[in-house]
Amino acid sequence: MQGNQFYFDYASTTPVDPRVAxxxxxxxxxxxxxxxxxxxxxxxxxxxxxxxxKARMQxxxxxxxxxxxIVWTSGATESDNLAIKGAAKFYESKGKHIIxxxxxxxxxxxxxRQLEREGFEVTYIDPDETGVVSLEMLKKYIRxxxxxxxxxxxxxxxxxxxxxxxxxxxxxKKGIIFHVDAAQSTGKLDIDLANLNVDLMSFSxxxxxxxxxxxxxxxxRKPRIRLEALIHGGGQERGFRAGTLPTxxxxxxxxxxxxxxHEMQEDNKKIxxxxxxxxxxxxxxxxxxxxxxxxxxxxxxINISFAYIEGESLIMGLKDVAVxxxxxxxxxxxxxxxxxxxLGRADELAHSxxxxxxxxxxxxxxxxxxxxxxxxxxxxxxxxxxxxxxFLDGVDLEKVEWAPH
Amino acid sequence: MAYSKKVIEKFENTLNNPSAxxxxxxxxxxxxxGTGMVGAPACGDVMRLQIEVDKNNKISNCxxxxxxxxxxxxxxxxxxxxxVGKTLKEAKKIKDRDIAEILELPAIKIHxxxxxxxxxxxxxxxxxxxKA
Numbered sequence: 001m002q003g004n005q006f007y008f009d010y011a012s013t014t015p016v017d018p019r020v021a022x023x024x025x026x027x028x029x030x031x032x033x034x035x036x037x038x039x040x041x042x043x044x045x046x047x048x049x050x051x052x053x054k055a056r057m058q059x060x061x062x063x064x065x066x067x068x069x070i071v072w073t074s075g076a077t078e079s080d081n082l083a084i085k086g087a088a089k090f091y092e093s094k095g096k097h098i099i100x101x102x103x104x105x106x107x108x109x110x111x112x113r114q115l116e117r118e119g120f121e122v123t124y125i126d127p128d129e130t131g132v133v134s135l136e137m138l139k140k141y142i143r144x145x146x147x148x149x150x151x152x153x154x155x156x157x158x159x160x161x162x163x164x165x166x167x168x169x170x171x172x173k174k175g176i177i178f179h180v181d182a183a184q185s186t187g188k189l190d191i192d193l194a195n196l197n198v199d200l201m202s203f204s205x206x207x208x209x210x211x212x213x214x215x216x217x218x219x220x221r222k223p224r225i226r227l228e229a230l231i232h233g234g235g236q237e238r239g240f241r242a243g244t245l246p247t248x249x250x251x252x253x254x255x256x257x258x259x260x261x262h263e264m265q266e267d268n269k270k271i272x273x274x275x276x277x278x279x280x281x282x283x284x285x286x287x288x289x290x291x292x293x294x295x296x297x298x299x300x301x302i303n304i305s306f307a308y309i310e311g312e313s314l315i316m317g318l319k320d321v322a323v324x325x326x327x328x329x330x331x332x333x334x335x336x337x338x339x340x341x342x343l344g345r346a347d348e349l350a351h352s353x354x355x356x357x358x359x360x361x362x363x364x365x366x367x368x369x370x371x372x373x374x375x376x377x378x379x380x381x382x383x384x385x386x387x388x389x390x391f392l393d394g395v396d397l398e399k400v401e402w403a404p405h
Numbered sequence: 406m407a408y409s410k411k412v413i414e415k416f417e418n419t420l421n422n423p424s425a426x427x428x429x430x431x432x433x434x435x436x437x438x439g440t441g442m443v444g445a446p447a448c449g450d451v452m453r454l455q456i457e458v459d460k461n462n463k464i465s466n467c468x469x470x471x472x473x474x475x476x477x478x479x480x481x482x483x484x485x486x487x488x489v490g491k492t493l494k495e496a497k498k499i500k501d502r503d504i505a506e507i508l509e510l511p512a513i514k515i516h517x518x519x520x521x522x523x524x525x526x527x528x529x530x531x532x533x534x535x536k537a
Contacts, residue, residue, distance in 0.1 A: 308472065309472065310449055310450065310472055310473050310474055310477075312474035312475060313416070313473065313474050313475050313477075313478055316408075316413070316416055316474075316475040317420055319417075327449065327474070336449065346446075346447070347446070347447035347448075347449075348446035348447055348449075351446075351447075351449040377420070380420045380421070380423070381420070383423050383428065384419065384420070384423060384428055384470055384471060384472075384478060385470060385471070385472040386442065386451055386452075386453035386470040386471065386472055387446060387451060387472045388472075389430065389453075389470060397446060402444065402445030402446070402447075402451070403442070403443045403444065403445065403523075403527075404444070404445040404447070404448050
């Protein structure tokens with residue numbers, strides 16, 4: 001809580017854990033280890049390099065990887081770009097077909113669109129109505145020239161979870177590269193890359209109490225996955241990604257992932273409890289829909305459509321609560337959430353959706369207060385809604401002749 | 406969305422005290438009531454505006470309900486405020502840009518004020534068709 005503001009948007013970003021911030025400061029100024037980790041000729045460089053390699057180990061440890069498989073990037077967006085464009089370009093002689101899903105993050109969809117412009121063919125699969133893409137669904141679209149499949153582990157709007165273990169086992173057998181965007185996963189679900197057949201995995205620091213502006217890409221060594229670099233320069237990161245390494249950012253990510261390793265269980269226990277409490281309270285409201293499947297999603301994300309009211313007005317009504325909406329009115333494009341539409345939700349339910357997401361610093365009092373406020377504001381907005389009137393009168397909204405403008 | 410203070414104030418007042426801010430409905434079948442409903446749920450906004458007209462062709466009462474974003478709700482409320490006590494002739498002259506100006510609507514939200522103008526036009530047309 002900040003002033004009277006409740007932060008319920010952890011899936012968007014998390015605050016940096018104070019323990020992480022404290023470590024980061026040690027790598028910036030003249031009395032700290034500010035050296036360039038690439039400087040091989042003096043102790044300033046060595047100290048910085050040591051810190052970078054420690055962080056690499058911390059990140060690798062959380063996800064069960066070898067530190068040599070971790071490439072630093074500026075964030076999950078860059079990791080996704082490097083994985084998708086880098087693999088597509090390197091392996092294009094084997095084929096030019098890529099599969100992904102319609103509910104991926106834009107950081108996956110936009111590189112795919114770019115590859116289409118460059119002559120690749122991309123299949124965008126519809127998920128099921130809970131936001132999941134299964135192996136069976138994928139199999140229908142796999143072709144001889146499919147070189148790459150990119151799927152997210154946890155969906156950022158719904159919290160739905162894909163079975164990457166099962167999918168990976170199949171793609172590995174088929175020799176198709178499997179990229180997983182795991183920006184939402186670290187500290188929420190166990191990831192053991194040593195036992196997963198995933199070839200490329202994207203990570204972000206700032207979704208896991210680390211700083212913004214840093215991320216990592218896991219590049220599998222066995223089998224060895226090759227990529228064409230996007231950024232060329234000083235040959236850092238074994239040529240995968242040039243540019244002076246931002247020591248303090250990397251140290252922050254390492255520290256944050258180390259905390260996640262040790263505190264994940266406790267965090268999740270608490271968040272699961274808060275999530276249940278919130279849903280128990282809010283589900284007393286009539287005519288609401290949980291987007292996603294309670295049985296197959298992470299507890300930190302709860303996405304609800306409140307029928308007959310519009311999401312942006314709900315956000316305005318919940319003025320002391322920071323949340324996200326799938327409403328068109330909160331986006332620059334005036335389009336409602338493409339994720340909810342891909343689930344087959346009617347546009348009006350996409351317009352009326354709110355994503356509540358909880359985290360390490362959320363308290364029970366906050367959850368109770370926000371649930372209470374949500375109940376009040378939903379009732380107030382329905383009082384204002386002609387659609388709610390019509391619903392109470394038993395009018396079938398599907399049969400009304402609307403006057404779209 | 407960076408709204409003006411006016412939009413936020415209107416929205417909050419309406420939310421917290423609906424009856425004082427003309428939220429409600431009139432009997433759509435009454436002879437002296439005109440109803441205009443515009444928009445569509447799929448587009449994210451539906452506005453229902455109702456006017457009650459007295460013997461002197463003046464708007465004596467107004468009610469509205471709006472499903473939509475904050476600026477759609479503020480725009481309908483603003484429209485209503487400008488309607489009460491006006492003759493139908495005067496009401497027809499209220500333009501979307503008048504509302505947009507008063508509320509300082511951002512460019513991307515101009516359609517909310519257009520919706521308000523469309524709804525009053527429809528309400529008047531409905532009333533006049535009953536008289537005809």
